[in-house]
Amino acid sequence: MRLTDLRPLMARRRDGALGFECFRTDPAAAALGWPDDVLEQFLFDHGDNPAFIDDYNTIDLHTITWQLETIPAAHFTGMPTGVSDEGCIESYAQNPVHWVTVRPPQIALHWEKHGTWLRPPLLIERRLLDPDGGGLQVLEGRTRVGVLRGRLREHLHVAPHHQAWVGRR
Structure with missing residues (x-):
């Protein structure tokens, strides 16, 4: 899974329809098994930031x-x-x-x-x-x-x- 694969999840977060508690339990985010602090700082806060996508979209998030x-x-x-x-x-x-x-x-x-x-x-x-x-x-x-x-x-x-x-x- 790459950052761009999370676009639908990030769109729901950006629209205000998804707080962190719901974000972290979404199957795509939960499947990563990351600590909440990492999930929040990286994906919830910046997962659709164009600079982050440019810099980190090549990484398979499941490998981290x-x-x-x-x-x-x-x-x-x-x-x-x-x-x-x-x-x-x-x-x-x-x-x-x-x-x-x-x-x-x-x-x-x-x-x-x-x-x-x-x-x-x-x-x-x-x-x-x-x-x-x-x-x-x-x-x-x-x-x-x-x-x-x-x-x-x-x-x-x-x-x-x-x-x-x-x-x-």
């Missing part, structure tokens, strides 16, 4: 297994995102304080107190996109990763490790 992993902060400093959103992580990194303050207050508090994001972003093994690729790529959470990079650069409180959902074959 998601695991919550702990990743060193340093690994995020050069991690790319999809080609269609190239440069956006760095644009968020230029003003990390701004991108945290325009979010709900608990996000800024969590960064100050714990030095990390409140919700784990989604990373994907680059080999899923290119058999010769290596490492991880930011699939969803570009703002969060940008804030992390900016906070590191500005010597603000950053935890040494961060949780992220990682999709692998």
